[in-house]
Amino acid sequence: MFLQQLLNGLTTGSVYALIALGYTMIYGILGLINFAQGEIYMCGAFVAVLLLATGKVNFYLAFAAGMVAAALLGVALERVAFRPLRGAHPLVPLISAIGASIFLQSLALLLFGPNDRPFPIQFTFSTITVAGLPLSTLQGAILAAALGLMGLLMVFVRYTRYGKAIVACALDRDTARLMGINVDRMVALTFFIGSALSGAAGVMMAIYYNATYPRMGLLPGLKAFSAAILGGVGNIPGAILGGLLLGVAESLGAAYVSSGYKDAIAFAILIGVLLLRPQGILKGRGD
Amino acid sequence: MMAKLRVILVLGIFIGLLVTPLAWGADPPIKMGTVLRLSIGAEHGIPCRRGVEMAVAEVNKAGGVNGRQVELIVEDEKDSPAASVNAVQKLINVDKVIGMVGPMTSGDVMAATKIADEAKVVMITPTATTPQLSGAAAYVYRGCSRIDTQAKVLTKYVAQNWKPKTVAIFFSNEPYGKGSAKFFGEEFEKLGVKVVANESFMRGSRDFKSELTKIKAANPDILFIPGYTPETAPAAAQARQLGMNQKILGVYGDMDPVYIQLAGKGAEGHVIGVEYDEDYDTPKNKAFKKNYYELAKKNNDPVNIMFAALSFDAASMILEGMKKNGPTAEGIKKFLDEVKDFDGITGKLSFDKTHDIVRAGTDGVYIVEVKGGRYTKAK
Numbered sequence: 001m002f003l004q005q006l007l008n009g010l011t012t013g014s015v016y017a018l019i020a021l022g023y024t025m026i027y028g029i030l031g032l033i034n035f036a037q038g039e040i041y042m043c044g045a046f047v048a049v050l051l052l053a054t055g056k057v058n059f060y061l062a063f064a065a066g067m068v069a070a071a072l073l074g075v076a077l078e079r080v081a082f083r084p085l086r087g088a089h090p091l092v093p094l095i096s097a098i099g100a101s102i103f104l105q106s107l108a109l110l111l112f113g114p115n116d117r118p119f120p121i122q123f124t125f126s127t128i129t130v131a132g133l134p135l136s137t138l139q140g141a142i143l144a145a146a147l148g149l150m151g152l153l154m155v156f157v158r159y160t161r162y163g164k165a166i167v168a169c170a171l172d173r174d175t176a177r178l179m180g181i182n183v184d185r186m187v188a189l190t191f192f193i194g195s196a197l198s199g200a201a202g203v204m205m206a207i208y209y210n211a212t213y214p215r216m217g218l219l220p221g222l223k224a225f226s227a228a229i230l231g232g233v234g235n236i237p238g239a240i241l242g243g244l245l246l247g248v249a250e251s252l253g254a255a256y257v258s259s260g261y262k263d264a265i266a267f268a269i270l271i272g273v274l275l276l277r278p279q280g281i282l283k284g285r286g287d
Numbered sequence: 288m289m290a291k292l293r294v295i296l297v298l299g300i301f302i303g304l305l306v307t308p309l310a311w312g313a314d315p316p317i318k319m320g321t322v323l324r325l326s327i328g329a330e331h332g333i334p335c336r337r338g339v340e341m342a343v344a345e346v347n348k349a350g351g352v353n354g355r356q357v358e359l360i361v362e363d364e365k366d367s368p369a370a371s372v373n374a375v376q377k378l379i380n381v382d383k384v385i386g387m388v389g390p391m392t393s394g395d396v397m398a399a400t401k402i403a404d405e406a407k408v409v410m411i412t413p414t415a416t417t418p419q420l421s422g423a424a425a426y427v428y429r430g431c432s433r434i435d436t437q438a439k440v441l442t443k444y445v446a447q448n449w450k451p452k453t454v455a456i457f458f459s460n461e462p463y464g465k466g467s468a469k470f471f472g473e474e475f476e477k478l479g480v481k482v483v484a485n486e487s488f489m490r491g492s493r494d495f496k497s498e499l500t501k502i503k504a505a506n507p508d509i510l511f512i513p514g515y516t517p518e519t520a521p522a523a524a525q526a527r528q529l530g531m532n533q534k535i536l537g538v539y540g541d542m543d544p545v546y547i548q549l550a551g552k553g554a555e556g557h558v559i560g561v562e563y564d565e566d567y568d569t570p571k572n573k574a575f576k577k578n579y580y581e582l583a584k585k586n587n588d589p590v591n592i593m594f595a596a597l598s599f600d601a602a603s604m605i606l607e608g609m610k611k612n613g614p615t616a617e618g619i620k621k622f623l624d625e626v627k628d629f630d631g632i633t634g635k636l637s638f639d640k641t642h643d644i645v646r647a648g649t650d651g652v653y654i655v656e657v658k659g660g661r662y663t664k665a666k
Contacts, residue, residue: 001504004529008496115330115589116517118548127530136528209493209521210549219491254497259486260460262497 005255006248011139011208013247014146018201019224020231020239021153022074022194028170028234029190031090035097036077037198038221039104044070044199045206045216046112052120059121063203070199073104074191083184101221108214116211123207142204149200150240153193157236166190170234219263223250226270232280241281316358317351317614319343319605320378321598322371322389322399325363330516330543330589332391335413336361337588338595339388341578342602352609364390368398375399379406385616386410386605388598393417394462400424409619411605413597417466422641426616428623429643430601430633431562432651435470437538440652441560442474444665445536451508455484455533457498457522459514467513467538475511483507488518495522496529503531513538520549527553534558542593547660554660560652563593563633564664572632575599600631 022037048066051057057065081100085093127136157163168176169186177183205220206212223246231242246266254262273280321339324332343359351357360382362374371390378384379402387403387410390396396415403410403426410427412420416434420427445451454475458468464487472482484505486498499522502510510526510533512519523535537559547554565576575596583590604626605619612618623642628635634646644651656665 001500004500004503005497008500012494012496113589115545116520116549118545118551122551127528136530138528205493210524210551211493211517211521213517215491216493251497255501259488259498259501263489263492 001255002252005251007135007139007143009248009251010244011142011247012251013227013244014143014150015201015205015208015220015243016224016227016246017240017243018146018149018197019220020227020243021150021236022198023225023228024231024233024236024239025166025190025194027228028236029166029173029187030082030086030093032082032093033097033225033233034077034082034194035094035221035225036081036100036104037194037224038217038219039101039108040070040074040077040195040217041198041202041205041220042108042212042214042217043073043104044202045212046108046202047199048203049117049120049206049212053117055120063200066203067196067199070202071192071196074195074198075188078188078191083187105214105218112214114214116213119207119210119212138208142208145204146201149197153197154236156193162186162189223266226266226273229270230273230280232282235280235282238280238282245281314355316356317609318358318360318382318384319602320360320362320375320382320384320387321602322362322364322374322378322387322391322395323598324366324391325361327366328391328515330545331414331540331591331594332363333588334583334591334594335389335391335598337579337582337586338413338597338599339602341575341582341595342599342606345603346606346610352606352614355614357606357609360384362389364392364395366392366395368394371395372398372402375402375410379403379408384408385614386609386619388413388601388605391415392463393420393466396420396427397423400427403427408616409605409608409623411601411623413601414594416463421643424642426620427642428601428638430597430604431644433643434466435474436650437560437652438467438470438474440650441536441558441654442471442478442480444654445509445558446475446478446480449509449534451480453481453483453505453507454509454511455486455502455505455507456482456511456513457484457486457488457495457502458512459518460487460489461514463538463540464514468511471511471513471536480508488514488522490515490518492518493521495525499526499529499531503529507533509534509536511536513540515540516543516546516549520546520554523550523553523557525553527551539593542655542662543591545589547657547662554657557657558665559655561593561655561662562652563596564653564655565592565662566664567632567634569630569632571630575632596632600633600636603631604629604636 019037019041026034044066047069048062051062051065077100081096082093165181166186169183173183227242227246228239231238250265253265323335343357347356364371391414393415396412400423404424411430413430418433418435456468458464484502512522519541535557539561541559542561579595608619608622611622623638627637628647637645639645654665655662
């Protein structure tokens, strides 16, 4: 049972990590918490589900479309809700982000209705037994896809010109501009990548839970926020570590403490981290 | 100037002549109200509203009550006792209704009973299941069976047919799920079925893997998952993903076509107790079914025929009371107290002394099972 719980935790944790990456990258470059990250996750899921429901699009295309739609929503949000407020008091963009989150949730409620939508294609995932442990191939696939995306992100940030430019902007925006980096474009790129990852997480969860609905981003969004804080907000490996740790902590907490307190565990950890180690496990900002 | 005035005058008299006989001929409409879950839980509230509207439209089309049309006023209970009290008060004091269908949830009905009694206005709740409501108010009636009745009938059926030795309860952590867990748990223990796990989940959560893994370790013979479809259906699907193949028992919130979609293969063999049998063979029910599906499709409603049927029956009985004893609350009450085997679409209906519904020839509950992706009657 312990190993099974560990696996459950890692699967949900990897999704928290993908969303947390969005929080952390945006915080790194702009110093702002984008509370609409959960709605971007919801947008990715809805686009993929609606496309698949038409029956004309194959799964991989729908998945990619979900990611792109989420990414474009992220970029649009940056243009409309954050760029006009740059340089204002830090509380102002925060309120703007909360407003965007409420707006997007209500919009989805109006457009798509309150009901859960099942994922249009049924996957026949089997459970294989590895060393006496029933491993669901669905969990395996989600874990592999999430870790793969995170790996790609790390490579991008470390070894490409654009990745390095993002890091440079995160370290010091003014100096980066003096070095000839187009800061606005880098900020947009950060929103694009961070939102695409959240969108991917949304599609994966739409498959995993077989449910897509307007409020689906609320809880995962808050938990990913806690994960980002846990790992050290602004720190990319920290967000991944934070997400996975939080997922496992929740899963084991539900198993060995009480299932009623499952959702409380994430927030108890958040408060604990803020009190004891506000800089997070891995300190730092940027890379 | 004078010419213009004359034209207006003549026109005025002409229109006046046209309208007056109509205005003199028609009595003011009789007012009826309904308080339903139209925001939170709208997937059940909208079908209920459709049911009430259908009953009223049927009577109006046939010429109304003693020649008077019936006007329906709809309010939202917002899943809050305070909001439902406000809605009932508005219906009684502002709209002057003489009968009401609703509210739907137990908490909302219990809060509103006192107001209905003080104003002496009849109220029938189509769906509240709490035992506390029995005999609680003189003017409040209940159109569905109590949760403990549902528990007795279902647990007995399951114990006889599935012969389990152990059961795991995985309940929604709110009054409905908790109440079901308590009553079903007690009944199971009485029948010698041991409760080996008692876990809960939050409304709004969709990840049940860790709780289910814990339940799996207790190795129960069957699962009982009471709650609402948005959570219970993914829970069933996830249990299957974890390789748990136990039969699953649910409560009547799961009689929803969406349950089968969301639970996928996990829905097969799912047993629930419901209040309505779609195959109930009376002309009235056949007409209702056809009519309901057409209207729901036309208006793009969330579909749930059981909730529509329960509220249709509740509204029909109020309307029948008006017809029989005249359009007063006392008349409706007298009818409800005396009615015997009313030809409803959920069965032959009467009320017992505590104002709970009795369906002649049944235990009050129909048991249905999902077979081949469809609810079919098991008993």
